[in-house]
Amino acid sequence: MIKSLAKRLLYAVIVLFVLSMFVFVLFYVAPGDPARLIAGEKATPEILAQVRQNLGLDRPLPEQYLRFLGNAFTGDFGFSYRNQVPVLTLIAGRIPATFSLVFGAVFLWLCIGIPLGILSARNPGSWKDRFAQVIALIGISFPTFVLGMMLLYTLYFLPKQNGFTLFPASGYAELGKGFFEWFTHLVLPWFTLALVTAALYQRLTRAQLLDVLGEDYIRTARAKGLSERKVVYKHGMRATLTVLTTQLGADIGYLLGGAIVIEQVFGLQGVGALAVKAVTVQDRPVVIGVVLLGGFFIVTMNLIVDFAHVALEPRLRTK
Numbered sequence: 001m002i003k004s005l006a007k008r009l010l011y012a013v014i015v016l017f018v019l020s021m022f023v024f025v026l027f028y029v030a031p032g033d034p035a036r037l038i039a040g041e042k043a044t045p046e047i048l049a050q051v052r053q054n055l056g057l058d059r060p061l062p063e064q065y066l067r068f069l070g071n072a073f074t075g076d077f078g079f080s081y082r083n084q085v086p087v088l089t090l091i092a093g094r095i096p097a098t099f100s101l102v103f104g105a106v107f108l109w110l111c112i113g114i115p116l117g118i119l120s121a122r123n124p125g126s127w128k129d130r131f132a133q134v135i136a137l138i139g140i141s142f143p144t145f146v147l148g149m150m151l152l153y154t155l156y157f158l159p160k161q162n163g164f165t166l167f168p169a170s171g172y173a174e175l176g177k178g179f180f181e182w183f184t185h186l187v188l189p190w191f192t193l194a195l196v197t198a199a200l201y202q203r204l205t206r207a208q209l210l211d212v213l214g215e216d217y218i219r220t221a222r223a224k225g226l227s228e229r230k231v232v233y234k235h236g237m238r239a240t241l242t243v244l245t246t247q248l249g250a251d252i253g254y255l256l257g258g259a260i261v262i263e264q265v266f267g268l269q270g271v272g273a274l275a276v277k278a279v280t281v282q283d284r285p286v287v288i289g290v291v292l293l294g295g296f297f298i299v300t301m302n303l304i305v306d307f308a309h310v311a312l313e314p315r316l317r318t319k
Contacts, residue, residue, distance in 0.1 A: 008306045012299045019295040020072060023288055024065050028057075047081065054079070077289030082281060087289040090274060097172040098270035100182070101189050101262060102255045106248070108194035109201055114244070116198070117205025121213060122232060132202060139199025148192040148265040155188060170267030189266045193259065197251065204247060208240040245308045253301030257294025 035043075035051040043051070052058060056067050071077070077087040116132040123129050142150075156169045167188050173181035212218065213236050221231050260272035267273075271290060278286035 005307065005310065008303060012303050015299050016295060017069075020069055020292065021065070023291055024068050027284055027288055028064065028068070043081070051081070072292055077292060078285035080283055080285050082283045083286075087285045090286060091271060091289055091293060094269060094271045094274045096174065097268050098256060098259065098263070098272065100172070100175070100186055101193065101259055101268060101270060102252060104186055104190045105193035105197070105255075106252060108190055109198040110248075112194060113198035113201025114205050116202040118209060118232065118237070120202070120206040121209035121236075122228075124210060129206075132206070136199040136202040139195050139197075140203075142196060144192060144196050144261045145265050147196060148188070148262065151188050151192055152265075172268045172270070189262050189268060192265070193255075193262050201244065201247070204244065205240060208243050209236050212236045212239045242309055245305055249301040249305035249308075250298075253298035254294075256297040256301075257290070 035048045035057060056064050059067075075088055077091070079085075080087050080090055083090060116135060120129045120132040152169060155166050159166050168185050171185055173185045175182045209232070213232070218231060218235060221235055222228075257271065259270065260276060262268065263270045263272040264276065271293070274286065275290040277283075278290065
């Protein structure tokens, strides 16, 4: 088991190393003046000279890359000359909004999607199954921004026209300013992201659980007189959790890199909104920082999934 986990850890390091090489080549080796791209078209010759000196662009490429890699390893993603602050400071200021959005939505979509999937699998072909399938189909059919606009219209604009408001329309309130403010600003973004993603988890849970409930060991468990609840939750869901964990790790890793659509619709100043702004104004250091951070989150979540698989599947512990 230790050998297998060590291999996975090594693969994660290799992936991050390859990502860093790709980013370095894309932004520092590609045609064009990296200093001009980073500092902007209106930068003065003095600023360009300072940028070249800070980045070590007058040194050999291998040395430049090692310096870039070392800085990234220590959390130094460069300096945003457009904002006049370090990139890490910009990203750190946006991470709380993205984390709050993602983990709140994860909790909701698991609470919605998995129970509906279990309901469908336990009653295949019944009205309960069809009801859950219709909900999943509606969730999958709605683009995130459309559902977000519908919730805004229904739960913000209509109540406001009648003289009251249920939830704020946009923005992010820091948790330090009060739990109620933080919570109410995130309710609509949470449900928008959760309702769309819960549909995927409902279908995935249903499909996997139906396959598992048809296995011989499940029939044996039923023949021994175990209750249906114990058969489903103790035996069936244990095997299904491996697939759900894999999907969950991929989704969380992807969203932590920036839930761009949700953050734009609801005006949440998270990592995704920062990335969009950086691309729009060609703030290359910020783009580099967000790309590296997104890659780190995805690799880290995949590692966590691998450890979770070992915990859920005893046979993997002997490999």
